[in-house]
Amino acid sequence: MRKAIVLGVACMALAVLAVTCKPSGDGGKLPVSRALEPYRAMDFGHLVGMEGFSDALLKMHFTLYQGYVANTNALLEKTRALVKEGKAEGPEYAELKRRLGFEFNGMKLHEYYFGNLGGSGVLPKDNALSSAIEENFGSFENWKADFIATGRMRGIGWVVLYQDPATGRLVNTWINEHETGHLVGCVPLLVMDVFEHAYVTDYGLDRKAYIEAFFKNVNWKVVLQRFGVEVKEADFPQPPRSVQPGVPKGEEARPAKTEKPSTETAKSAERKS
Numbered sequence: 001m002r003k004a005i006v007l008g009v010a011c012m013a014l015a016v017l018a019v020t021c022k023p024s025g026d027g028g029k030l031p032v033s034r035a036l037e038p039y040r041a042m043d044f045g046h047l048v049g050m051e052g053f054s055d056a057l058l059k060m061h062f063t064l065y066q067g068y069v070a071n072t073n074a075l076l077e078k079t080r081a082l083v084k085e086g087k088a089e090g091p092e093y094a095e096l097k098r099r100l101g102f103e104f105n106g107m108k109l110h111e112y113y114f115g116n117l118g119g120s121g122v123l124p125k126d127n128a129l130s131s132a133i134e135e136n137f138g139s140f141e142n143w144k145a146d147f148i149a150t151g152r153m154r155g156i157g158w159v160v161l162y163q164d165p166a167t168g169r170l171v172n173t174w175i176n177e178h179e180t181g182h183l184v185g186c187v188p189l190l191v192m193d194v195f196e197h198a199y200v201t202d203y204g205l206d207r208k209a210y211i212e213a214f215f216k217n218v219n220w221k222v223v224l225q226r227f228g229v230e231v232k233e234a235d236f237p238q239p240p241r242s243v244q245p246g247v248p249k250g251e252e253a254r255p256a257k258t259e260k261p262s263t264e265t266a267k268s269a270e271r272k273s
């Protein structure tokens, strides 16, 4: 009997240990079992119908994003295979490796960008982020003017409002293309795409008008969450959509056109920008 009790306690202890040692999905640490899984494109179809962004533009943009996901997976797979084959010293490996920062950041930046859209564009008053913006920039208006001025710089790339977790400092930064200009260790809070493909379809060369439309759709709930603020759902009513999510305007009766994500499409369209 005593033996059975001891055995039972030992089994329970082992079970607790197993649960405790299981890699956590929190804090940015993914379970080991997912580390080598291919990246999967996220679905941002809920943005369709967003004011100021045509369905055609959004669908094209989703396709470009899917190309980055596909290219990131292909590069990671190919470089691993070259190492296994003992070909890591060659120029093919080197060029693929150089390309990874472009494709990977192209994928991630789009996820941050689409992720901080779809809101009402209204940042509720009296929150820690507003206070931090005022402390860093003097006022919300100053911060916004700096963010917009960064976004209107000539060239293609991104604007990122970063927070340096070491000091709390907030910085608006220009990212050239996808991979140059990132601030190491900083947390992206608000991300805006200013590649021409993000707006030319709807606004031609009027980047200023596109940036205004961007701000009208910022999802501040997401931005606050990235900043670490606990948010109240009631403060963020869902903005009205002109169409049902996923159903293009005027195309309700027609079957949706499926576009195969093409790595070449993504590459050439970005380069045209």
Ligand SMILES: [Fe+2]
Residues within 6 Å of the ligand: 061, 064, 110, 193, 195, 197, 198
């Ligand atoms: Fe883009």
